Amino acid sequence: MNLPFIEIIESPTPDPNLLMWKFADKDREIKNGAQLTVRESQQAMLLNQGQLADVFQPGLHRLATENVPILSRLKGWKYGFESPFKADVYFFNTYHFINNKWGTPAPILMQDSQFGQVRVRAFGSFDIKIADAGKFFRTYAGTFPRLTIFELQGQLRDFVAPKFGEVLAQEQIPLTSAAGNITDLSRKIEPHLKPYFETLGLELTQFIITSVTLPEEVTAFYDKVTNMNMVADMDKFTRFNTANAIGEKGTALNDATQTALAMGVLLNQVQQNNTNATPQQAPAATPPPNDITAKLQQLKILFENGLIDEDEYKAKKADLLTQL
Template structure:
């Protein structure tokens, strides 16, 4: 007898569960007497009749539809199962977790900037988070026409407007185009608020938006790195001298014809100029103060050898090249 009693019974459950699925609809079947409802952790079950929500069940477990579910359905609580008849309702299973999605600009976003008439081409990447927020709106706008809904469906919608939002929030209030990472939190906050308004009509909520990095074209990134190096050196003239000296010492500044010869000659002239300047400063700083008479010590000896520039300690001859100094 029990066989005949339960031969039409079925199990109402999410049969095609996937981590990237937002909801799945159990429909086009009749719930018979003795049927069971199975709700797993992280799922809610929504009973729908003629497009109207009859009841929402959030506790996970196994439930008898006739005795534990029907009494709580809003307009179907008086429904009685017959031997050959059942109840035709849709059951929408909703994934209640918060989804995390990676995003990235497929093409560079041209940010208007005075320095570049065509705009600054910038790429960006990061993550955003969302979850189902409003079941009534979700059923009215999405579940009413779809059998299931995937994370990729939401990602496509988000990325379709992301370029415009990046342009809006990067250009806002004259942000430094060459140091966008410093403003990434503010930019992300503005984009999250705008995206939340976009998906609110589907019963979803954007719970987080993060910008991991902004990427410039290689030429601009090289320029940023070079500018940073100059600022770290502090003295641009000294940096140029050091760079040229390093280049010649390493053999990089050679064999380039007239340009290389000119660079070497300019460097030599600068070095000679600095040497003469140092000699003159040393001589003026060590010149004796006139005392109004001659002590008879003979002719004054120079502090530096006029032939090789070596420092003199009062000797008559240069200790480096032998030049007579007296």
């Protein structure tokens, strides 16, 4: 039993992730004068005996001798073809495939004029579309009856990541520019990538760098530089840092300050005792409340610094409180 000839050829996109797929002809021949419908955001390709016969843009096409002259030459028909013929039809999605992720699988070694050799990592995305279905088929997709964007992404990422580092080296882009202005860096790198995509019949419509990660030591250095640039008065900046260090427990400057205060309290106490002492050991006048408050504060500093024990602290504190 002979299978009916194919008279209508069309194929709505079965999967939005498809780049290319073969029309299911079920091994039937195409009738002379058959109609081929190519939708917007599609291209169709006719393949005869492994050779590309023609590529069709969006619209309605009649597959006849006058419309497909290349097929006549491939078949060797001197006066065209009137009988059905066997050919493979492939459809291609030509809309934008956006947000294809890329990243450096390992840090890239780049040379910087200030820091020398530095390892950086970068991440981003790119948008592509099929610009030339024939070239795409010949250079990449010829052995696939069905091809999705996912199969292509891996190969493109393997090209983009090392090319990123190569362009940084060629253009001698400073580390500050690479990390600080990624939009401008994206524009500089994109023209270096486009020729490769064109060899595959693809168009790189947008290349984006979302982040450039610097080593921790480089980031720490720039944080310090940024803080310094925000300071207009270096003397005030020094005093500010010193005050912060004094108030921060556990630092050497804080420990030294506390010790100095404690020693000052001891010396002041000794001097007062020597001044107030008389041969008759007359009772000292009751100190004013403000003086007692200061002594209580000094006493607490002595205790916190371990210069007196808890019992001594409590006894002296009780003595001072009785004078209020």
